[in-house]
Amino acid sequence: MTELSISVHAHILDIPAEDWDGTGAGDNPFTTHRFLAALEQSGSVGERTGWHPSHLVARVEGKVVGVAPCYLKTNSQGEYIFDHGWAEAYQRAGGQYYPKLQCAVPFTPVTGPRLISAHPAVQGALLEAMAQVAADSGLSGAHVTFCTEAEAEIGGALGFMTRSSQQFHWPNAGYASFDEFLAQLSSRKRKAIRKERERALAFGGTIVSLTGDQIQPAHWDAFWQFYQDTGSRKWGRPYLTRDFFQRLHQTMRDDCLLVLAEREGRPIAGALNLIGKDALYGRYWGCIEDHAYLHFEICYHQAIDWAIAHGLKRVEAGAQGEHKLARGYLPSMTHSLHWVADPGFRKAIADYLVRERAAVDEDIAILTEMGPFRRGG
Structure with a gap:
């Protein structure tokens, strides 16, 4: 050329x-x-x-x-x-x-x-x-x-x-449900994940998955709190500005999946994912309350649930973290x-x-x- x-x-x-x-x-x-x-x-x-x-x-x-x-x-x-x-x-x-x-x-x-x-x-x-x-x-x-x-x-x-x-990425082998995925695990790992999910869901509220117009400005306000807390602990200061999330909502909300744990209508933890053509990409997590296993539920198990329901081939959960291995995410x-x-x-x-x-x-x-x-x- x-x-x-x-x-x-x-x-x-x-x-x-x-x-x-x-x-x-x-x-x-x-x-x-x-x-x-x-x-x-x-x-x-x-x-x-x-x-x-x-x-x-x-x-x-x-x-x-x-x-x-x-x-x-x-x-x-x-x-x-x-x-x-x-x-x-x-x-x-x-x-x-x-x-x-x-x-x-x-x-x-x-x-x-x-x-x-x-x-x-x-x-x-x-x-x-x-x-x-x-x-x-x-x-x-x-x-x-x-x-x-x-x-x-x-x-x-x-x-x-x-x-x-x-x-560590989770590969979708054409599963029809989370239980079908679990059936492919060893008995010990299968039981451990079921117990982990039960304990996570005992935080006293509900978990919602939102995308597109389901995501409201108040949800981003809550997530900004979560992101600031995680960012300040991991990097000293958050990389992204508040205005970035506002622009993400304006131009890319259909590409976003926001998973929130709510109690009495108030978000207490959440994870942001971006939706690709064949993959779900886990990006950021944060919380204002600590609850056992809630991080694993919101970031990993809920992502698998959503990927299965929407026919995505894999979930990419970001950098590092050998703890993902026990939850079905492979190197x-x-x-x-x-x-x-x-x-x-x-x-x-x-x-x-x-x-x-x-x-x-x-x-x-x-x-x-x-x-x-x-x-x-």
């Missing part, structure tokens, strides 16, 4: 929504124009956040044929593919790790398209442009996190270093790509990634074997 051109944009609103989403970005809730716009317009990314939009747009004869959500990063916060050790090592050696170029969805450890185009040649060109932008700007490198496996293969062929990590590999400008540093990272990948493969094999499913089931 000799007529292909790639430009860098400091604002998602510089790109018409129909052009951005028309590349395939609209097929995943996190890469849609409206989701990325909500992040920017709400101040969740931008000045003083460490995330400075630098989106790539590929055009052929003026027509947008590919996009990549990219950010100039001045820290490694909110990425979930951890490179703090790389940054410290490079800076100890006298280098400057930040800023770097990051192709990602901020604060979102969810696998999805990053080199978004229907044309493999455009996908490769977007990757090469990231490395060129990093090199021309004197950045330490360019990174693509939570990309698809196919994108990782493209990047590996172009000389990007590939990195593997793992999350699943995730992928990232890394280009580093300094040859010596690049070799050191490449050597490390070989060892890390072997450890990840071993962990996944062990954890899968430890899963709750009946042998041969």
